Amino acid sequence: MSLFAIEIEKTYLRWRTYIGFAVILVAVILLEVIIKLNEPQMARAFSGGLSADFIISGHILNAWVITAFVMNSLYIHVPFLIALVAGDMVSSEATSGTLRFMLIRPPSRSKIISAKFLAMLFYTATLIIFFGILCVGIGLMLFGGGELIKVQPGMPHIVVLPARLAASQTGLAFIAAIISMSVVGALAFLFSTLVDNSIGPIIGSIAVVIISFILGNLPFEFTESLRPYLFTTYMGIWQLLLDNPVDWPMVLKYALALLGYDTVFFMVAYYVFVRKDIKS
Amino acid sequence: MSETILMTEGLSKRFGNRWAVKDLNLDVRAGEIFGFLGPNGAGKSTTIRMILTLLLPTSGSVKLFGKEIRRARAEILSRVCGIVEKPDFYLFLSAYKNLELLGSLSRKVTRDEIFEALEIVGLKARAGDKVKTFSHGMKQRLGIAQAILTRPDLVILDEPTSGLDPQGMKEVRELILRLSREHGTTVFLSSHLLTEVEAVAQRMAVLNHGSLIAQGAVSELMNDGSSYFTISASPVDKALEMLRNVDWVEVVATGNGIDVRIDSRRAAELNRLLVTSGIDVSAFAAKRTLEDYFLKITEGASEA
Numbered sequence: 001m002s003l004f005a006i007e008i009e010k011t012y013l014r015w016r017t018y019i020g021f022a023v024i025l026v027a028v029i030l031l032e033v034i035i036k037l038n039e040p041q042m043a044r045a046f047s048g049g050l051s052a053d054f055i056i057s058g059h060i061l062n063a064w065v066i067t068a069f070v071m072n073s074l075y076i077h078v079p080f081l082i083a084l085v086a087g088d089m090v091s092s093e094a095t096s097g098t099l100r101f102m103l104i105r106p107p108s109r110s111k112i113i114s115a116k117f118l119a120m121l122f123y124t125a126t127l128i129i130f131f132g133i134l135c136v137g138i139g140l141m142l143f144g145g146g147e148l149i150k151v152q153p154g155m156p157h158i159v160v161l162p163a164r165l166a167a168s169q170t171g172l173a174f175i176a177a178i179i180s181m182s183v184v185g186a187l188a189f190l191f192s193t194l195v196d197n198s199i200g201p202i203i204g205s206i207a208v209v210i211i212s213f214i215l216g217n218l219p220f221e222f223t224e225s226l227r228p229y230l231f232t233t234y235m236g237i238w239q240l241l242l243d244n245p246v247d248w249p250m251v252l253k254y255a256l257a258l259l260g261y262d263t264v265f266f267m268v269a270y271y272v273f274v275r276k277d278i279k280s
Numbered sequence: 281m282s283e284t285i286l287m288t289e290g291l292s293k294r295f296g297n298r299w300a301v302k303d304l305n306l307d308v309r310a311g312e313i314f315g316f317l318g319p320n321g322a323g324k325s326t327t328i329r330m331i332l333t334l335l336l337p338t339s340g341s342v343k344l345f346g347k348e349i350r351r352a353r354a355e356i357l358s359r360v361c362g363i364v365e366k367p368d369f370y371l372f373l374s375a376y377k378n379l380e381l382l383g384s385l386s387r388k389v390t391r392d393e394i395f396e397a398l399e400i401v402g403l404k405a406r407a408g409d410k411v412k413t414f415s416h417g418m419k420q421r422l423g424i425a426q427a428i429l430t431r432p433d434l435v436i437l438d439e440p441t442s443g444l445d446p447q448g449m450k451e452v453r454e455l456i457l458r459l460s461r462e463h464g465t466t467v468f469l470s471s472h473l474l475t476e477v478e479a480v481a482q483r484m485a486v487l488n489h490g491s492l493i494a495q496g497a498v499s500e501l502m503n504d505g506s507s508y509f510t511i512s513a514s515p516v517d518k519a520l521e522m523l524r525n526v527d528w529v530e531v532v533a534t535g536n537g538i539d540v541r542i543d544s545r546r547a548a549e550l551n552r553l554l555v556t557s558g559i560d561v562s563a564f565a566a567k568r569t570l571e572d573y574f575l576k577i578t579e580g581a582s583e584a
Contacts (some may be wrong), residue, residue, distance in 0.1 A: 001384040010381065014372055097368025098382075101426075104332040104362055105385035106354040278334040 003111055007119035011085065020081035020127050027077070028134045031070055035061065036142045046151070062146035063139030064166040068242050070135050074177055075235070079184040079209050080202075081127065086120045087188035087201030090273065094196040094280055103278060113273040117189060117266055124185045125178045132174035136167075150242060161244045169246070173238040176251070179258045180235045184209055186265035187231075193269045196280050231261045282309035284346075285434060285466055286331070291340035293326050293490075300326040301490045304340070308468055308483075310433075313460050315477030315484030315498065316470040323490035324470045325365055328438050331468075332362055344434070358386055362436030362468075367423020371412035375403055375422055378411055379429055386430040397425040401455060417448035424455050428465070435459060436468040441476060449476070456480050474573055478502060486573075502573075507544050510537040511554070512563035519559045526553070537563065 001009075011017055035042045043060050046069075090113075093099035102112055148161035148170070161169060187208060191201035212232040215223050227233050237254040240247055286308035293301045301323040308314045318324050329335040331342050333349060342349045344356045369378045376394055383389035398404040401421040406414070414422065420440060427435050437456070441449040457480055459465045471477050477484050478498055485495040494501055513519035516538070523529050523540060529550065533539040542550060544566070551564050 001381075001388070003385075006381055006384055010370065013370075013377075096371070097366065098370060100334060100364050101368065101382060102385060103334055104357060104360075104364065105382075106358045107385055108354065275336075277336060278329065 003107055003115035004118050007115045008122060011119050011123055016088070017085055017123065019084060021130055023077065023081060024127070024131050025134060027073065028070060028131070028138060032066055032138045032142055035066060060149055062143045063136055064146065064148035064161070064170055065150070066139040066143055067135040067170055068148060068150060071173065071177065071238060074180065074238065075213070078127075078131070078181060080206055082124055082181050082185045083188040083202045083205045085123050086185035087192050087205055088198045089116050089120050089189055090192040091195055091198045091201055095198065097280070100278055109274045110270065113193070113270050117186075117269070120185050120189050121182055124182050128174055128178045128181055132171070136170065148242065159242070159244050161242065165244070169241050173241040176238040176241050176255065179255055180237050183231050183235065183258050183261045183265070186262045190265045190269040193273045193276070231258065234258050282311055284308065285310045285344060286468065287343045288327070288331070289341050289343070291327065291330060291342060292338050293330060293335060294338045299490050301330070304487070304492050306485055306492070306495070308466065310466055311460070311464055312483055313456060313467040313469060313481045315481030316468060316487065317472070317474060317477050317484050318487035319472050322487045324487055325438055327487070328362065328364055328436055328470060332360070332364065332436065333357070334364065359433045360436065361386075361427040361430060361432040362438070363423045363427055363440060364438050366442065367419055367426065369411040369419065369422065372410060374408050374410055375414070376407040378422070379426055382426055383429045389429060393429060397429045400428065400458070401425040402451075417444050420444060420448065420452060421455070424452065428459060428463070431463070432465065434466045434468065438470045439472070440469070441471070441473070453480055507541050508532070508539060508567040509542065509547060510539050510563070510565050510567055511561065512537045513554060514560045514562070519554060522554065522557050522559065526550070539567065
């Protein structure tokens with residue numbers, strides 16, 4: 001059994017891992033059913049003030065519009081669900097003492113930390129894929145398909161994605177969301193190598209995400225100069241993929257920035273873990 | 281003489297300004313049960329952590345099977361297994377699954393090997409139960425099962441009877457002896473209990489405040505002067521008065537019994553003296569506590 005397979009097995013044999021899946025299941029069903037039950041009001045809300053200037057026919061609320069709306073939870077509770085597992089990957093084993101045993105076996109520390117990091121990425125990907133399948137699946141059942149119409153708040157245009165592009169670009173948006181959420185996971189993972197308890201890395205990483213979001217949105221000269229260096233600036237990469245036309249150079253820039261943060265967080269975690277004295 | 285399979289040279293570890301282990305030279309030979317004795321906080325666990333690469337030594341080296349551990353880590357650790365401080369497991373998994381996952385870190389382990397290891401420690405019937413339902417003693421035994429699962433040449437056990445009741449301690453000692461006798465495994469046994477080391481080990485090293493204070497055959501080190509004895513006698517007052525009047529007897533303490541220090545060769549003579557003086561002697565036993573032993577060997581060192 002490879003180290004990666006061992007880590008995957010350990011991760012998916014813990015009930016804690018399924019908290020994220022359960023929360024997403026409940027949240028998506030609840031949200032989409034509530035929208036369905038209040039469809040006329042929601043349709044008015046989604047179309048904003050457009051009905052004053054345009055004649056809107058057909059179903060404005062469809063699976064793709066609903067999915068784009070529900071994906072906003074990537075800023076809210078999904079980072080916490082990622083941190084819950086990623087922040088526990090190393091520290092929980094340090095707390096329980098099983099890390100001691102792992103580190104006195106033949107596999108090197110570098111292989112162990114790499115396997116754990118890959119397992120964290122795998123978990124992040126499965127959670128986001130589950131989220132995507134659920135959003136689209138329930139959306140199609142309740143609302144059917146159609147064009148993806150997005151009204152950008154504060155922007156002088158509306159985005160209309162034809163039905164033939166809506167599915168593929170929503171798929172790409174979820175792939176981008178995996179990259180986006182992997183940074184939160186990598187940060188929690190890094191914190192997990194620094195301490196021997198699980199609460200610290202989970203709360204610590206979420207605190208960094210929140211502070212970074214706040215800093216990135218404050219309208220001051222100083223905070224605006226910080227914006228390019230905050231990873232949260234690039235976390236909305238998935239939104240770029242729901243535009244028409246897609247600004248691909250911008251998508252690439254965001255993806256590279258996020259992957260850069262992933263790499264930096266992993267390298268620091270690696271350095272700390274490989275040199276760490278195991279005293280607990 | 282058997283081949284040396286574990287050797288430390290000038291092994292030291294400093295935490296801040298405090299030396300946890302200083303200039304330690306150990307020599308463990310193939311096939312033996314080697315006792316690593318010392319009170320709590322003596323530096324035993326720190327030494328084991330350095331041997332097993334959990335801690336980086338401040339200075340000195342560790343050689344296992346003739347090779348420097350830092351240079352041939354994977355090769356060496358595939359032949360070694362151990363429990364550091366206490367055996368820890370994934371509590372949400374069964375005993376079987378724990379052994380499967382932890383054993384896989386060394387090599388592929390078969391179902392038969394896992395059940396054999398569980399059978400040796402008497403846990404085969406509980407193979408499918410989650411470890412969180414196990415008692416402390418069962419976890420200790422599972423720790424030994426995990427340590428022997430991959431048939432290592434050297435097993436390092438750190439206080440394996442810690443927290444166990446007398447029956448549990450006896451079972452673990454028997455397991456250690458079986459490991460050595462039936463499988464020819466070398467066992468490095470860390471303990472703060474002199475009786476435990478004396479019961480199973482052939483050779484031992486004694487550590488105090490991070491420094492080695494004795495190393496050699498258990499029989500030689502122990503017979504070096506068992507000069508402390510506890511006497512249970514009645515009437516106590518008469519016995520005490522008599523003992524204080526014998527110039528070669530030093531009464532060191534009184535409590536449940538009378539503790540005396542004498543030349544061990546005169547123990548029978550003292551017993552006879554008490555009985556012929558009309559004192560009933562219900563017990564006359566050599567003291568075997570670590571504290572007495574330390575007192576004895578540190579006194580021996582200062583006299584020398």
